[in-house]
Structures are given as C-alpha cells and as structure tokens.
Amino acid sequence: MQVPSWDELQNLLIDCLNGKHLWATALAVFIGTFLFMALKSWWDASQTIDLQASAIQVGDIIPTELAKYDGHDPFRAILVSLRGTILDVSAGKEMYGPGGSYAHFAGKEVARALGKMTMDPKDCTDKVDDLTPEQLKTLEDWETKLKAKYPVVGKVVPPKRLTLQQLREYGGQDKSKPILLAIRGVIFNVSRGAEFYGPDGIYPFAGHECARAFALISTDVADCNDNLEGLGAMELDNLRDWEAKFNFKYPIVGSLVKE
CATH class of the missing domain: 3.10.120.10 (Cytochrome b5-like heme/steroid binding domain)
Structure with missing residues (x-):
C-alpha cells in the first residue's frame, strides 16, 4: 500500500472539512472526541479538590438538627460530631452512609465511641470524663486523623x-x-x-x-x-x-x- 504524500493528506483534510469522504470525516470526529475526553479525564484527575473550601458550612446547630444529616436525605451532607466539632464526612459516604460500616455514627456525636473503640450506638455521646488515659489518647488520635481528612463545618450548641x-x-x-x-x-x-x-x-x-x-x-x-x-x-x-x-x-x- 502506497503511503500518501503530504499534499495528498492536505487535500484529504480539505475534502473532509468540505463534507467529502464521509468515512474519513467520521473517523476524524471519533479520534478528536476520544482525544478530548482523554485529555479532560487526565486534567480532572490532576486537580486537587479542596474539601474545606467546597464544604457547606452548617454553623451552630443543636443535636436534633445534627441528626438530620445521617445520610438518608440525598439533599444533605453526612455529618458527625467530635466533642462538639462537626465534620462533613460525605466524602466517605461508603463508610458513613446508609449500609456503611460506620453508618450508625452519621448525624451523631461520636467522641465516646471512638475513645472506647466501640460500635455500640449507646456510646455515641460526648461523655468522656470517665475514659481511661489510654482511651483518651485513642480519641485524640482519631480527632487528629479525622480533622485532617474531613472539613470542619460547624459546632453543636445547646438548644x-x-x-x-x-x-x-x-x-x-x-x-x-x-x-x-x-x-x-x-x-x-x-x-x-x-x-x-x-x-x-x-x-x-x-x-x-x-x-x-x-x-x-x-x-x-x-x-x-x-x-x-x-x-x-x-x-x-x-x-x-x-x-x-x-x-x-x-x-x-x-x-x-x-x-
């Protein structure tokens, strides 16, 4: 098969632009679309998402309001509270959303549960004054880890x-x-x-x-x-x-x- 000359390629491109050689035009459109989507995917993946900047602030809310953010309402974020500081854990919805391994933490204060490393819903409170030094250290480690991963969006306040x-x-x-x-x-x-x-x-x-x-x-x-x-x-x-x-x-x- 003879390789076309540069002049022949130029003429082929002009014909494609003028609507001739429909098979070649379709191929060119397909290749162009494929390259555009590949470049767009690479660009999107290369961008760093600032969770803190993109998170919606809920401000000061009472515990009964926090409970509305348990992942069951698709129009609300998924939130948890750590000693009164509210974190948006929506990025971890596979863990905190309905059916997730930590779903029972969503919409609740979880300080005691994390300190005791327990999954008991009764420990979803901010009562930590009776925890052992080791449990308090565990809680502090969790606080550091979660606050580094998820944005702070508000505080729990008394009604x-x-x-x-x-x-x-x-x-x-x-x-x-x-x-x-x-x-x-x-x-x-x-x-x-x-x-x-x-x-x-x-x-x-x-x-x-x-x-x-x-x-x-x-x-x-x-x-x-x-x-x-x-x-x-x-x-x-x-x-x-x-x-x-x-x-x-x-x-x-x-x-x-x-x-």
Whole structure:
C-alpha cells in the first residue's frame, strides 16, 4: 500500500472539512472526541479538590438538627460530631452512609465511641470524663486523623430556651442576632430567608409565635400566637404543611418556655 504524500493528506483534510469522504470525516470526529475526553479525564484527575473550601458550612446547630444529616436525605451532607466539632464526612459516604460500616455514627456525636473503640450506638455521646488515659489518647488520635481528612463545618450548641419576650429580641432589627420565629413552641432560625422575614420582608413574623397566622394564611400580627381554638380541619392542615416546610428548610434552634 502506497503511503500518501503530504499534499495528498492536505487535500484529504480539505475534502473532509468540505463534507467529502464521509468515512474519513467520521473517523476524524471519533479520534478528536476520544482525544478530548482523554485529555479532560487526565486534567480532572490532576486537580486537587479542596474539601474545606467546597464544604457547606452548617454553623451552630443543636443535636436534633445534627441528626438530620445521617445520610438518608440525598439533599444533605453526612455529618458527625467530635466533642462538639462537626465534620462533613460525605466524602466517605461508603463508610458513613446508609449500609456503611460506620453508618450508625452519621448525624451523631461520636467522641465516646471512638475513645472506647466501640460500635455500640449507646456510646455515641460526648461523655468522656470517665475514659481511661489510654482511651483518651485513642480519641485524640482519631480527632487528629479525622480533622485532617474531613472539613470542619460547624459546632453543636445547646438548644435555646426563650420566653416570648426574649424571642422579640430576634426580630431582625439587631443585625448581630439571627432572625427567629416560633411555630407551636418550636423556634426556627429563618435568617437565610431574611428577604421574607427580616424588617423589610413581606411576612411580619420574626420574633413571634406564628402558629395561628400560618394556619389562617394570615399576615396580620394580631394572629401571631399559638391559639388554635376555633380552627377547622383545613386550617390545621395548612399549619401542618407549613411546619413540614420549615422543618425541611430552616434549622430548629430551640423552644419557647413560659414567662
């Protein structure tokens, strides 16, 4: 078989570009696509992923909120807590996700369990004051290892216990404080919805108990209370729907207490 000359190759390329020699055009497209995908795969693999920079910060959350990050919700990260420091272990979902060998750690505080090297769910707490020196050393080793591998995304904090009067202080006027509201005594942090619930928002609910208002689909501040007397089945369904939406969208930070 005679090898084509340079001029013949140039003419063949021009013909391919002009739509002639369809078999050659298809071959050229295939080879070009293959080379592009190979180079792209090499480039992607060569890039270092900064987990700390890419992780979503959850900030200060209470234990019941941490429990929502147990790997069962595909829209949430998988988190664990180590002496109150929250780590995003989503990169290790094969171990911490559902069915993984450490799945029972997800969404929990695991200091005691790691110190004792136990898989008992009862040891998923931050109680370490009775651990032996050897167990505390084991815990410290785990802390060093896990914090080097997974990004820190927040802290576990105690739930707030606020009176209605104290809740008023979280109405959005003080920029140093989060924007809070309550539904049937459960307090939600709605700061991420400041355009709706902040001082200039369309819903005047911040700093109030809003159960009746949500049931009535009312924006009257006079309806911002927990009195559900006289409400019908449809209105109570409205309230349950709003509670479900808030539980999904906004973090719970505590509960109301009597004056």
